[in-house]
Amino acid sequence: MTSFLSSSTFKFSLSLAILALGTGAASAAGGHQLPLYPESPFQGTPFSWISNSMIMVWMGAGLIILFCRAATKKMALVPAGFQNFAEWLVESLYDFFAGILGDHLVKRTFWFFGATFMLILTVNYLALIPGVGTIYQEDSSGHIKGLLRGGNADLNMTAAMAITFFILWIFWSFSEIGAKNFFAHIFASKGSFTGIMKVGMAIMFFLVGILEVVSIFIRPVALSFRLFGNIYGGEQTLEGLMALVPSYLAFLPALPFYFMELLVGLVQALVFTLLCAVFLKLMCDHGDEH
Amino acid sequence: MITFIAAAGTEAAEQGFLETFGVNWPFFIAQLVNFIIVLIVLKKFAFKPIQELLEQRRNRIAEGEEKLKRIEQELAESEQRSQEAIDKANADAARLITEAKESAASLSEKKAQEAVASAQTILAKAEEAAVAERKTMQTELKKEFGRLVTNTTANVTGKVLTDDDQKRINEEALASVES
Numbered sequence: 113m114t115s116f117l118s119s120s121t122f123k124f125s126l127s128l129a130i131l132a133l134g135t136g137a138a139s140a141a142g143g144h145q146l147p148l149y150p151e152s153p154f155q156g157t158p159f160s161w162i163s164n165s166m167i168m169v170w171m172g173a174g175l176i177i178l179f180c181r182a183a184t185k186k187m188a189l190v191p192a193g194f195q196n197f198a199e200w201l202v203e204s205l206y207d208f209f210a211g212i213l214g215d216h217l218v219k220r221t222f223w224f225f226g227a228t229f230m231l232i233l234t235v236n237y238l239a240l241i242p243g244v245g246t247i248y249q250e251d252s253s254g255h256i257k258g259l260l261r262g263g264n265a266d267l268n269m270t271a272a273m274a275i276t277f278f279i280l281w282i283f284w285s286f287s288e289i290g291a292k293n294f295f296a297h298i299f300a301s302k303g304s305f306t307g308i309m310k311v312g313m314a315i316m317f318f319l320v321g322i323l324e325v326v327s328i329f330i331r332p333v334a335l336s337f338r339l340f341g342n343i344y345g346g347e348q349t350l351e352g353l354m355a356l357v358p359s360y361l362a363f364l365p366a367l368p369f370y371f372m373e374l375l376v377g378l379v380q381a382l383v384f385t386l387l388c389a390v391f392l393k394l395m396c397d398h399g400d401e402h
Numbered sequence: 403m404i405t406f407i408a409a410a411g412t413e414a415a416e417q418g419f420l421e422t423f424g425v426n427w428p429f430f431i432a433q434l435v436n437f438i439i440v441l442i443v444l445k446k447f448a449f450k451p452i453q454e455l456l457e458q459r460r461n462r463i464a465e466g467e468e469k470l471k472r473i474e475q476e477l478a479e480s481e482q483r484s485q486e487a488i489d490k491a492n493a494d495a496a497r498l499i500t501e502a503k504e505s506a507a508s509l510s511e512k513k514a515q516e517a518v519a520s521a522q523t524i525l526a527k528a529e530e531a532a533v534a535e536r537k538t539m540q541t542e543l544k545k546e547f548g549r550l551v552t553n554t555t556a557n558v559t560g561k562v563l564t565d566d567d568q569k570r571i572n573e574e575a576l577a578s579v580e581s
Contacts, residue, residue, distance in 0.1 A: 149424020161428040166436065173440040180448035187455050189462070202452045222453075223445035231440055267423040272434040276441075340423070 146245055146348050150266040151257040153249065164258050165266035168244065172235035172263055205229060212389045217288070217396055221389075224280060228273060229385040235263035236343060236377030240370060245347050246354075264343040264380070267336060274332035277388045281395070288396040297395060298324045331391060335384060342380050346373045547579070548572035 150163035183198030191199050205226050210218040238244065239262025247259045263269050285294055299321035301313045350369055354362040420426070552568045563571070 147424070148422055150429060151424075161432050163424075163429050163432070166429070166432055169433065169436050173436065173443075176440070177443055177447065180444060184447060184451045187451060189455070189459060198448070198452055199456060202449060203456060206453070206456075223449045224441060226449055227441045227444040230444070231437070266429070266433070267425050268429040269433045269437070271425065272430060272437045276434065276437055 164261040165263050169263040172238050176230050213393050225385050229381050232381035262347050264339050265347050267340045270336040270339040274335035278332040285395040339384050346376050551575040
C-alpha cells in the first residue's frame with residue numbers, strides 16, 4: 113500500500129510536470145495560455161452551466177451513441193461494416209478486462225469499463241481536432257475564453273468519472289464480498305500470530321488499515337488529476353509549441369506532438385480504466401480468501 | 403515550470419484549490435449527469451445487444467462444434483459399421499465360395515462315381531448279354547453241329563440212327579471239337 117501511495121504520488125507529480133511543461137512553453141512563447149479551468153461560452157444566459165469542455169463531452173458521447181446505434185440497428189449473426197468493428201471493439205475490450213477481473217466480475221461490470229474507456233478515448237481524440245482550445249471568443253467585458261475545450265482537460269469531468277467509479281466500487285465490493293470481508297480486508301491482521309505478537313500485529317494492521325482508508329479516498333483524486341493533468345498538459349504543450357513559430361508555420365512544431373498525443377489519449381484511457389479494474393479486483397479477489 | 407507551480411500555488415492559495423481548477427457544483431453535476439447518461443445509454447443500446455449477439459454466436463459455435471463432433475462420431479461409427487458389414491459380406495462370400503467349391507467338388511466326385519458305376523453296370527450288362535448270346539450261339543451251334551454230324555453220319559453209314567446213337571455221336575463229336 114505504501115508503494116501504491118508512492119506510485120500515486122509519483123504519477124500525480126508527473127501529471128503536474130507535464131501540465132507545467134505545457135504551460136511553461138505557452139508562457140515562454142508569449143502566447144495565450146489555456147486556463148486550468150473550463151469556461152462557459154454561454155455566460156450570462158440561463159445556459160451558463162454548460163461549459164466549453166461539456167460541449168466536447170456531448171460531441172464525444174453523441175458520436176459513440178450514433179456509432180453504436182448504427183452498429184446495432186440491423187444486427188446479423190454474420191457481422192459486416194459497423195457491426196463488425198463494434199463487435200471487434202467490444203469483444204477485445206471484454207477479453208482485456210476479463211483477463212484482469214475474471215469471468216464473474218467482468219460480466220457484472222463490463223458496461224462501466226467499456227463505456228468509460230470508449231468515452232475517454234473519443235473525447236481525448238476529439239480534443240485534438242484543430243480548433244479545440246484554439247478558437248477564442250471575447251465577451252462584452254473583453255475577457256478572452258475558448259469556445260471549445262478538451263473534455264478531459266476539465267477536472268469536473270475527470271472527477272465525475274472517478275467519483276462515479278468510487279461509488280460503484282463500494283457497491284460492487286460490498287455486494288461481492290460483504291461488509292464484513294470488506295472491512296476485514298482493510299483492517300484485519302494477515303497471517304497467524306499468537307500471544308503478544310497477535311495483539312501487536314492487530315494494532316499494526318489497524319494502523320495500516322487507516323492508511324489504506326486514506327489511500328482509498330486518494331484514489332478518485334489521483335484518477336481525476338492523472339487524466340486531467342495528462343490531457344491538459346498535452347493541449348497546453350500543443351498550444352505552446354504552435355505559439356513558438358510564426359502563425360503560418362504553427363502546425364510544424366506541434367505535428368510530432370500530435371502523434372504523441374494520439375498515443376497519450378489511448379494510454380490515458382487505458383490507464384484510467386485499467387486502474388479502476390485493478391482496484392476492484394484487489395478488493396473483490398480478497399473476499400475469496402476469507 | 404517552477405514559476406508555473408509557484409504561480410499555481412499562489413493562485414490556489416488565493417482562490418481555493420478547487421476554484422483554481424474550475425471545479426464548481428453546476429459544472430460538476432452537469433458532467434456527472436452527462437457521464438451517467440452516457441453509461442446508461444451505452445449499456446442499454448451498445449453493450450447489451452452486442453454482448454447478447456456475441457453470446458448467441460458463441461452458443462451457436464459451441465452447438466455447431468458439438469454437432470460436428472457428434473457427426474464425426476456418427477460417421478466414424480457408420481464407417482466402422484460399413485467396414486464390419488463389408489468384412490462380414492467378404493467373409494460370407496469367401497465361405498460361400500469355399501462351400502460352393504467344396505459342393506462342386508463333392509458333386510463332381512459323386513457324378514464321376516455315378517458315371518463309373520453306370521459304366522460298370524453297362525459293361526457288366528454287356529458282358530452278361532455277350533455271355534448269354536455266346537451261350538445261345540453255342541447251344542444253337544451245338545444243335546446245328548449235332549444235326550450236321552448226325553446227318554453226315556447217317557448219310558455216310560446209310561443207316562437210320564436211333565435217338566441214342568444220335569445222342570452218343572453228338573456227344574463224341576462235341577467232345578472232340580471242344581478238346
